Amino acid sequence: MTRVSHTLGVIVTFKGVRRIFDDLLHTEVEVQVGRTSCESLLELAEFAFIRLQDNGFAVQVLPFRLPHHRLTPQGNTASSCKLSAGIHISSDLHDGLTIDSQLAILVHRAAERGAVLEREGIVSMEKKETLGVAVIGLRMGRGHLEGYTQNPHTEIIGVCDPDESLLAQIKATYDAPVAVTDYRELLDHPEIDVVSVASPDYYHAEQCIDAMRAGKDVLCEKPMTWDVEGSKAMVAAVKETGRKFMVGQVCRYAPGFALVKKMVERGEVGELYFVESEYAHTYKHARGVGDWRVDPRREPFLGGGCHAVDLVRWIAGDAIEVSAYANHKCLTDWPVNDCTVAIYKFENNVIGKVMVSIGCTRPYTMRSVFYGTEGTIICDNTSPELQLCSRRNYQLAPSFATFPVEIANHNVAAEIAEFVDCILNDRPVPTNEIQGARTVATALAAAQSAREGRPVQVEKIGEDK
Ligand SMILES: NC(=O)c1ccc[n+]([C@@H]2O[C@H](COP(=O)([O-])OP(=O)(O)OC[C@H]3O[C@@H](n4cnc5c(N)ncnc54)[C@H](O)[C@@H]3O)[C@@H](O)[C@H]2O)c1
Numbered sequence: 001m002t003r004v005s006h007t008l009g010v011i012v013t014f015k016g017v018r019r020i021f022d023d024l025l026h027t028e029v030e031v032q033v034g035r036t037s038c039e040s041l042l043e044l045a046e047f048a049f050i051r052l053q054d055n056g057f058a059v060q061v062l063p064f065r066l067p068h069h070r071l072t073p074q075g076n077t078a079s080s081c082k083l084s085a086g087i088h089i090s091s092d093l094h095d096g097l098t099i100d101s102q103l104a105i106l107v108h109r110a111a112e113r114g115a116v117l118e119r120e121g122i123v124s125m126e127k128k129e130t131l132g133v134a135v136i137g138l139r140m141g142r143g144h145l146e147g148y149t150q151n152p153h154t155e156i157i158g159v160c161d162p163d164e165s166l167l168a169q170i171k172a173t174y175d176a177p178v179a180v181t182d183y184r185e186l187l188d189h190p191e192i193d194v195v196s197v198a199s200p201d202y203y204h205a206e207q208c209i210d211a212m213r214a215g216k217d218v219l220c221e222k223p224m225t226w227d228v229e230g231s232k233a234m235v236a237a238v239k240e241t242g243r244k245f246m247v248g249q250v251c252r253y254a255p256g257f258a259l260v261k262k263m264v265e266r267g268e269v270g271e272l273y274f275v276e277s278e279y280a281h282t283y284k285h286a287r288g289v290g291d292w293r294v295d296p297r298r299e300p301f302l303g304g305g306c307h308a309v310d311l312v313r314w315i316a317g318d319a320i321e322v323s324a325y326a327n328h329k330c331l332t333d334w335p336v337n338d339c340t341v342a343i344y345k346f347e348n349n350v351i352g353k354v355m356v357s358i359g360c361t362r363p364y365t366m367r368s369v370f371y372g373t374e375g376t377i378i379c380d381n382t383s384p385e386l387q388l389c390s391r392r393n394y395q396l397a398p399s400f401a402t403f404p405v406e407i408a409n410h411n412v413a414a415e416i417a418e419f420v421d422c423i424l425n426d427r428p429v430p431t432n433e434i435q436g437a438r439t440v441a442t443a444l445a446a447a448q449s450a451r452e453g454r455p456v457q458v459e460k461i462g463e464d465k
Pocket of ligand 1: 140
């Protein structure tokens with residue numbers, strides 16, 4: 001099987017083992033070579049070269065002898081398979097770089113993915129079953145550490161927080177070999193494959209981008225950033241580096257909301273016409289360490305409200321325009337509005353409403369209602385019951401049927417399980433950087449509308465993935 005498309009890098013599939021040799025320069029080539037038997041890696045590499053040449057790419061064999069593979073005919077199993085590679089794909093994009101520097105890049109990138117450099121120019125790789133992880137920001141980050149602890153495919157290597165006493169305590173609790181106060185000190189560690197960024201919002205863009213450029217896959221807490229520019233920079237960085245990236249919109253992993261998504265997709269409520277979600281959560285005593293949340297740059301409709309905005313986007317699709325109103329009656333010592341109501345128009349002619357109150361006097365809620373032509377769903381991630389009224393379920397008068405759901409409104413463990421699976425099995429991340437960036441832009445458009453007293457168009461960031 002040979003396929004050429006405009007994806008990055010070279011993928012060699014051999015007896016079910018998949019290795020990605022990322023090319024730093026983003027050669028617009030993807031090759032998949034599927035073989036049931038192969039006498040040597042040289043043969044496999046030659047096979048790839050020939051197919052590439054057949055498809056019009058300039059291919060150069062590197063100026064060293066390709067090693068013979070170390071597999072016995074019986075040993076070609078996924079777990080024992082060890083590939084060695086010295087292949088390099090060259091295209092016009094590489095003009096100006098010598099073969100040696102391109103080789104150095106290839107070796108470097110492979111080493112970042114856990115390859116062992118055996119001798120100059122020869123890389124051997126083994127399938128990684130366990131990912132080394134590091135967490136930056138250790139308060140919400142503690143939830144990430146718990147999620148990684150529960151995951152059988154991760155090992156906690158690094159922790160980072162400028163608060164030294166918290167750092168020492170977390171290092172001891174999670175037995176982390178590396179503990180640093182500056183995240184940059186984590187990035188050179190070859191055992192760290194994945195970085196969770198759970199620092200205050202203002203640091204997300206810089207820390208995530210640096211981590212991806214250092215070859216790490218990144219899970220970033222919500223909101224992806226506090227501004228649209230930072231989100232766009234992160235989208236560009238994912239494209240540039242080809243790393244896996246997930247934004248921690250954890251409500252997508254709340255069992256009730258996940259069931260809503262399935263019910264809507266199954267057509268239980270027909271075609272959606274109105275969706276609403278309210279995020280009411282008092283922040284009176286949640287100012288953040290050093291009061292980072294009490295900052296005029298931090299828009300509460302994005303900060304906590306991104307949960308509700310992302311939820312309606314996830315279920316109803318992208319919003320195109322918003323009109324919003326805001327007031328400031330509860331947290332009067334904060335520099336921002338504490339209640340905002342936004343009315344959205346979505347691409348598929350759905351109307352949506354999101355209410356965010358961070359000064360409310362009531363327990364946390366994210367009560368959400370989804371109205372369709374054939375039914376209605378009510379779901380709150382703090383309730384053990386989801387309610388569905390569907391034409392299929394009643395004879396005469398409309399009535400709600402209740403479905404028990406687990407209350408897990410901060411299901412970081414499920415979020416992490418999905419991300420780890422995406423990395424190990426090289427599948428696309430559903431809650432990706434495009435989703436994160438569009439949620440940021442959708443929330444900030446509402447804040448802008450409330451400020452300026454006019455409808456605002458929602459910018460659609462990035463290409464659908
Ligand atoms: N998914 C959720 O529901 C949820 C819930 C709470 C917080 N969060 C997000 O998690 C992030 C952190 O929030 P929090 O509640 O833990 O805040 P917090 O104020 O309670 O803690 C922030 C931690 O980050 C550390 N820190 C400060 N500057 C840092 C830096 N430059 N690098 C590394 N660490 C730094 C602080 O010392 C502190 O330990 C925010 O982005 C927030 O929006 C998400």
